[in-house]
Amino acid sequence: MKYDFAAIEKKWQANWEKTKPYAAVTGDTSRPKFYGLIEFPYPSGQGLHVGHPRPFTAMDIVTRKKRMEGYNVLFPIGFDAFGLPTENYAIKNHIHPAIVTKKNIENFTAQLKMLGYGFDWDRAVDTTDPNYYKWTQWIFLQLFKKGLAYKTTMPVNWCTSCKCVLANEEVVNGVCERCGSEVVRKEKSQWMLKITQYAQRLIDDLDDLDYIERVKIQQKNWIGRSTGAEVVFKTTAGDDLTVFTTRCDTLFGATYMVMAPEHAYVKKWQDQITNWDEVAAYVDAAAHKSDFERSELSKEKTGVEIKGIRAINPVTGKEIPIFISDYVLVTYGTGAIMAVPAHDQRDWEFAKAFGCEIVEVVKGGDIEKEAFTLKGDEGVMVNSGFLNGMTVKEAIPATKKWLAEQGLGREKVNYKLRDWVFSRQRYWGEPIPLVHCDKCGWVPVPEDQLPLVLPQVESYEPTDDGESPLSKMTDWVNTTCPCCGGSAKRETDTMPQWAGSSWYFLRYMDPHNDKELVSKAAEEYWGPVDWYNGGMEHTTLHLLYSRFWHKFLYDIGVVHTPEPYQKRTSHGMILGEGGEKMSKSRGNVVNPNDIVAQYGADTMRLHIMFIGDFEKAVTWSNEAVKGSKRFLDRCWNLMDNAADDPAISAKNESIIHKTIKKVTADIDDLKMNTAIAALMAMVNEFYANGCTKGDLEQLMLLLSPFAPHMVEEMWELTGYAAKYGKMAMQMPWPTYDEAKTVDAHAEMAVQVNGKLKGTVVVPMDSDQDTVVAAAMELDKVRKAAEGMQVVKTILVKNKLVNLIVKPTK
């Protein structure tokens, strides 16, 4: 009988649709729970990309195995459907984004079902569903009420094409991450979320999590904690100028100061600055540059000295000049620095350009050539008064102590992380549920009025002044203040796409609850997510944002753990033929539909797992898919040849137990490629040795998570479905007997002086004498040892013997 994958897959998908074997049971305490999560897709118009099935299939395999191991598994799916591509498509084609979204979700759903994933479809969520975003809005209101959401005017990244404010994270190399257009700076009033208040906890709590190391490192780098000191400099203007430095030991070398052009003192000191015109011109020029232009490293340092005002170095007592320059960022530290040109390369370059004094305070470099930036403890302090002779390592605390005693500074920790720009001037997002009243200020929409539904508009285009399309809907905008009843206006900005995805994993636990975001019982049962797999591209954005929201929900008692995800793994990208990123323009995009049509979903699943190391990027090859199909055919064809014996055959017992062990361990490590290789090797043995139905039973169980459709059909055809009254996927996961994974004999390598001379087969656990005796039987060994004496023998049990020989004297 031929393996008719199309008919088989159709049959079993219909069966699962009806019998719901993947339904998670909230509150079942008879079994341990397991919550496996994949990043829910953005339902784009292009449909599923070949990149999607990689993480989905891997987690599907993990959760299928967990079910067979007796876990109550939650493996949900949903759609992260707000966002720009849909909105842009809607604008272009004059279709409402909700209709586009509905169509795309239907398409994605069909494709995901086609691949046979064991999702609990009854729990599917859609971030654009008012019943869902009601709770996104609710969380925002709680943040607002706790003072973690605030509105501020700030220079923002402005995409000239999308006409939209972008988060720092959405700007890549100075252009918009989505559309590639130029990003410039623009002053705008924005809603912000105080993620910085959680910076330290976001670092500290990583310690107890089972995240792959590179994710932890990348998150820590992104948060960018650095320890240093704030130092107060007196100025002739009367105001103290405070700076942040990690190198307070170099204070004696601070020969000038620099403020960011946006520093508040620039304006404040206007009357005392004698070259105001020059200063104002520089400030104005800086304001118009995009962040990208400002941060181009290759460019020369620019700046202007603020004449008429000087600062006083607190340790030397010397008056030093103050400059403004755009190499100092207003958003980090205090927006001003003390410049130590001898020991900071940027300061050195600036000092060379502006003729500032360069004073060496740490011995060891050649400050004529470049700054000596050593941070270790070898450097010795010079020209530094009471610090002279100390190492850098000693000088830092000594300086801090001195500053504290003098009241001129204190230890300080700074983070690179900035607050999260939370508003978007777009239509297709969650409305921000706030109302502005002239009397009461910003007032939350009462919670019983949530969801604040996104109104229908005529046009989705942002207005020319960059306001949201909602701002044109005066009927909607004009409302009454929930507080005083007076006239008021609604906030017209919407939330960024990151909002809905920051908490979706909680909604899966209790998706139809219309009273709460998630019930206490459901959250306590399912939380936290046991294993979350996703792309490295979400490490610093989505992952950090959702950890922040979860910590906040923990603080207000909505969830019972401080962290949302216990374990995080990450998959590599799938590259097109030729090793290039898949893209429409390159024409190397692979559509999973085509592969499924030609080879079937089980082959697609198997192949995408077999293709290479899950964590690394791999190149897709249409040619190689055949190998995976061939393997499934070989498994299928075993049904014709298997001896009608329900027992595991003696010939195959050892390989079966070894394979169970290997596949069990490999799935837990996401080493699907070697798990499949082991299954292939076992099937090759079955062909060589012949096999029984008992052997085949074990193969079917092991293969079930990888190729669920084919296995259920085989399970039925071989009579096991009738025998056990269960599908293969509902059977217990096979177990192995350690003793049976061990062979009676070992093939050992024989080396002479470390060179391989051959192999010998000896009984398992043979002692040295036995192995050496067997080794000496080999011609090549005898030849190599001729006229030699064995001075040392190294024996690695069951693996290798190495004879160290020397010429006999």
Next chain:
RNA sequence: GCCGGUGUGGUGGAAUGGUAGACACAGGAGACUUAAAAUCUCCCGGUAGCAAUACCGUACCGGUUCGAGUCCGGUCACCGGCACCA
């Protein structure tokens, strides 16, 4: 520049410090077939050799070790992330 990662046959890739190249793809030979496809069996890193065999071989240079793809030091190349963060 900083942080992470990677470098192995024609190709994708395997190898707790212990037989490098498992498992596949492509290629070659054979069986079956009128034929092709499919299937089954065997071969398949390089050089020399009829062969047995010998030597070389995991980016490059060096080290540790009885033994290194694996550990250590240095170099080069590529990929990802961050980037004037004081």
